[in-house]
Amino acid sequence: MNQRSVVTNLRQHHAIEHATVTLLSQRLPGLQLVARSDLQGFSVFGPVATADLRAAAEEALRRLQAGESGLAVHPNCGTNLVTAGVLSGVAAMMASSGRQRSFWDRLPGAVLAATVALIAAIPLGRWVQTNLTTSPQVNDLCIAAVERLGDGPVKAHRVVIESR
Numbered sequence: 001m002n003q004r005s006v007v008t009n010l011r012q013h014h015a016i017e018h019a020t021v022t023l024l025s026q027r028l029p030g031l032q033l034v035a036r037s038d039l040q041g042f043s044v045f046g047p048v049a050t051a052d053l054r055a056a057a058e059e060a061l062r063r064l065q066a067g068e069s070g071l072a073v074h075p076n077c078g079t080n081l082v083t084a085g086v087l088s089g090v091a092a093m094m095a096s097s098g099r100q101r102s103f104w105d106r107l108p109g110a111v112l113a114a115t116v117a118l119i120a121a122i123p124l125g126r127w128v129q130t131n132l133t134t135s136p137q138v139n140d141l142c143i144a145a146v147e148r149l150g151d152g153p154v155k156a157h158r159v160v161i162e163s164r
Contacts, residue, residue: 009039011135013161015072017042018134019060020159022071024048027056041144041161045154054146057159061143069136073129080125084118091117140164 014037021035021044033046044053063071095113096106142164149156 013037015134018074019071072134072136083125084121087117088114
């Protein structure tokens with residue numbers, strides 16, 4: 001598998017993961033899930049029935065294929081957290097640099113810079129998801145399997161995605 005196809009697969013699987021979690025959240029209010037995409041599809045951790053997950057994944061894929069690209073972006077994506085962390089950390093470091101001033105003199109500027117960075121991270125995180133970490137261009141894909149993983153106390157499932 002070449003590098004482009006690895007990145008493309010991850011972005012596509014990430015989009016289907018987001019769309020699936022969005023649909024499950026709409027159908028089952030209060031449901032708390034964690035999901036992670038990979039080269040074969042994605043894993044879902046949380047109290048969801050296999051049949052509900054399969055139905056949501058298949059509908060998510062159909063809706064992305066029908067052009068509902070907004071489903072590929074999710075507000076609770078880890079991309080948003082990473083974007084916020086990097087921006088606020090860099091902003092705080094830059095604002096607090098300089099050895100002439102004491103820590104206490106540098107702290108207000110660092111807090112202000114980190115806060116402004118966190119505000120900017122909201123739309124930037126959405127942009128990063130839309131343009132870098134997800135791709136709703138999933139027309140050549142299908143849900144191959146949805147499988148329960150083990151019988152442990154935490155429900156876990158694998159959603160396997162294949163090319164048609």
